[in-house]
Amino acid sequence: MLNIKCFKALCLKAGTKKAGEIHDYYIKLEEIIHDAMHEESTELKLQLEHQRKIVEQKTAEIENQIIISEKEKEILLEQTLISQFPINTECIYYGKIDNKTxxxxxxxxxxxxxxxxxxxxxxxxxxxxxxxxxxxxxxxAAFTPLKI
Known part of the structure; x- marks a missing residue:
């Protein structure tokens, strides 16, 4: 039994008109297969790139939500602490200054x-x-000082 490679080699060596037609047929078939594979791989690359962009967008959204929720948490803590110490209530406090600027x-x-x-x-x-x-x-944080 002949495999494809041996059959093509036989067609090349035979040198007949029919062998040339068969050889041309295989060349065109290989070109079609190559084009189809290239088209599919390009399409898959585009799909993969699209999915990667979606993942990056979702990751950025989640990171933004985390930052926003942390800021909201800090603001809520600050408001709660301030409400616990009305005017003329002595307290000791400390805070944080973000020094990025x-x-x-x-x-x-x-x-x-x-x-x-x-x-x-x-x-x-x-x-x-x-x-x-x-x-x-x-x-x-804010604390009421101890009276000694």
Whole structure:
């Protein structure tokens, strides 16, 4: 039994008109198969690229949602802490200043979180003042001092 390679070699060596037609047939068949495979692989590449873009978009959306939920959580914590200390209630507080916009690039202070702490009898106004001076200020905790 002849395989395809042997049959093509036989057609080449036979040198007849029919052998030439058969050889041309196989060449055209291989071209068609090659074109079909190329078309399918191109289509699959496009589908894969499309799926990759969808995954990247979903990942970006999820990351944005996480960032938004973390900011909302910080804001809610801050509002809760402020509501627990009305005017003329002494408290000790500390907060965080995100230093991404402050400091020189490549310096030790660039992209570092700063801690601000203090004591106040009017926490609401003190936090407003800090937010005016430091755009990225977030209240982290507030405590009632112990009376000794």
């Amino acid at each position: 402050l400091g020189k690039i490549n310096s030790k202070m660039c992209n570092e979180n700063l801690i601000k702490f203090g004591q106040s009898n009017n926490l609401t106004e003190r936090i407003k003042c800090h937010k005016k001076n430091f755009i990225n200020f977030r209240l982290v």
